[in-house]
Amino acid sequence: MAEAAAVVAESLAGYRARAARAVLEQVVLPGEELLLPGQEDGEGPGSAGERPLRLNAGARSRGRVVCGPGLRRCGDRLLVTKCGRLRHKEPGSGNGGGVYWVDSQQKRYVPVKGDHVIGIVTAKSGDIFKVDVGGSEPASLSYLSFEGATKRNRPNVQVGDLIYGQFVVANKDMEPEMVCIDSCGRANGMGVIGQDGLLFKVTLGLIRRLLAPDCEILQEVGKLYPLEIVFGMNGRIWVKAKTIQQTLILANVLEACEHMTADQRKQIFSRLAES
Amino acid sequence: MKQVLKESLPANGDTSVLAGVYGPAEVKVSKEIFNKATLEVTLRPKIGLPGVAEKSRERLIRNTCEAVVLGALHPRTSITVVLQVVSDAGSLLACCLNAACMALVDAGVPMRALFCGVTCALDSDGTLLLDPTAKQEKEARAVLTFALDSVERKLLMSTTKGLYSDAELQQCLAAAQAASQHVFRFYRESLQRRYSKS
Numbered sequence A: 001m002a003e004a005a006a007v008v009a010e011s012l013a014g015y016r017a018r019a020a021r022a023v024l025e026q027v028v029l030p031g032e033e034l035l036l037p038g039q040e041d042g043e044g045p046g047s048a049g050e051r052p053l054r055l056n057a058g059a060r061s062r063g064r065v066v067c068g069p070g071l072r073r074c075g076d077r078l079l080v081t082k083c084g085r086l087r088h089k090e091p092g093s094g095n096g097g098g099v100y101w102v103d104s105q106q107k108r109y110v111p112v113k114g115d116h117v118i119g120i121v122t123a124k125s126g127d128i129f130k131v132d133v134g135g136s137e138p139a140s141l142s143y144l145s146f147e148g149a150t151k152r153n154r155p156n157v158q159v160g161d162l163i164y165g166q167f168v169v170a171n172k173d174m175e176p177e178m179v180c181i182d183s184c185g186r187a188n189g190m191g192v193i194g195q196d197g198l199l200f201k202v203t204l205g206l207i208r209r210l211l212a213p214d215c216e217i218l219q220e221v222g223k224l225y226p227l228e229i230v231f232g233m234n235g236r237i238w239v240k241a242k243t244i245q246q247t248l249i250l251a252n253v254l255e256a257c258e259h260m261t262a263d264q265r266k267q268i269f270s271r272l273a274e275s
Numbered sequence B: 001m002k003q004v005l006k007e008s009l010p011a012n013g014d015t016s017v018l019a020g021v022y023g024p025a026e027v028k029v030s031k032e033i034f035n036k037a038t039l040e041v042t043l044r045p046k047i048g049l050p051g052v053a054e055k056s057r058e059r060l061i062r063n064t065c066e067a068v069v070l071g072a073l074h075p076r077t078s079i080t081v082v083l084q085v086v087s088d089a090g091s092l093l094a095c096c097l098n099a100a101c102m103a104l105v106d107a108g109v110p111m112r113a114l115f116c117g118v119t120c121a122l123d124s125d126g127t128l129l130l131d132p133t134a135k136q137e138k139e140a141r142a143v144l145t146f147a148l149d150s151v152e153r154k155l156l157m158s159t160t161k162g163l164y165s166d167a168e169l170q171q172c173l174a175a176a177q178a179a180s181q182h183v184f185r186f187y188r189e190s191l192q193r194r195y196s197k198s
Helices: A002-013 A204-211 A216-224 A244-256 A262-274 B052-068 B092-107 B134-139 B166-196
Strands: A033-035 A065-067 A071-074 A077-080 A084-089 A098-103 A116-125 A128-132 A139-142 A162-169 A177-179 A198-201 A227-231 A236-241 B015-025 B038-044 B078-087 B115-122 B128-130 B142-149 B155-162
Touching (some): A065 A071, A116 A139, A116 A227, A128 A162, A139 A162, A198 A244, A204 A216, A204 A227, A216 A227, A216 A262, A227 A244, B015 B092, B052 B092, B052 B142, B052 B155, B092 B115, B092 B142, B115 B134, B115 B166, B128 B166, B142 B166, B155 B166
Parallel strands (some): A065 A098, A139 A177, B038 B078
Antiparallel strands (some): A033 A077, A084 A098, A116 A128, A116 A162, A198 A236, B015 B078, B115 B142, B142 B155
């Protein structure tokens, strides 16, 4: 029994909460605990509770650290709940400890307030439309949430139409609600997406990459053919080019971008540009 | 809205199980739980229709997953785990548990820890065998399967068949805890490989 106990002690010894700063950009697994910057000194080996003297006292003000997707607060530590790379963003101005989040690869969308998504109208019941956004429930969209819509002037939306809108209510307890106007009452690009074109689905991580500022993929695609493209944060992309063939080529290229390295992508684009 | 979000293929020797996770998705009103997700597990044997043995394994896997998945983040939704046995050469339940865990992690279902399954067999001399083959399981005096979590190697689920003493149970548990290290290292390596491509 003594050997068994020794073996168990050895296997448990490997577990220890790590500092969040030390694990940035590395893959973290669910169940790991991360220490925030203010707590690291107390955990160091041997110091027996003494705080080391600091020459520049104001260096690390605790501020308020925002716990983003994939992390939960657990006491005064962060518990990782999804597998992915840990990322951190410094606060833009002054106070606050910035945002920590886990960049995970997922296909299933969970509605979040403020996200712009592409939905498919599945039903019209009375004054609201039911829109499928790829989440666990269909979102509701009132007919008055379009630009210039009044009780007399109803928008022309049929079952099966594509809608680009944003969520105003999206939490785990309530049915998600979306609108096609912004807070000033203007459409701002939202509303019913026009005829033709192709809607296809990609992973959520690819959408986030494409929507990041200075995305190379988008610039290269733009040089290839003239096109219209709409990205929904729920993993859906609508694309329309001059001919059906070009539309299909663009759809295939965007889907494949998930798995290609930058060099392979450049090769494919140069080959397409020649033909 | 039924898209397979993950297929994982772990193999304990020659036992392999294919796992797919769908969710959080819509749930029938009769099955919905107002404050957490409804977890459903379906285990399909390689040949024949699912029977009572599959039902009991499904329940064990479901109880383990419920202990670990943060269902409170997705109330009134359903998370479905579908397991298909591709080949069975012993230690099937442990393999199903490992497959289910990897599938849940890959689908992005929020979890408070990882879990793994380990099988121990005690033969008539009292020798402990980890991950027994089907033949060793049949000849063993007792077969014990444990599900352990990754944070502190705590016991999440145990199912045992046969005759064993209290001391032997503790021995098997300790051996399983030591063996789970290897499984969790495998999880870590394969997930790191997956994220290294992006």
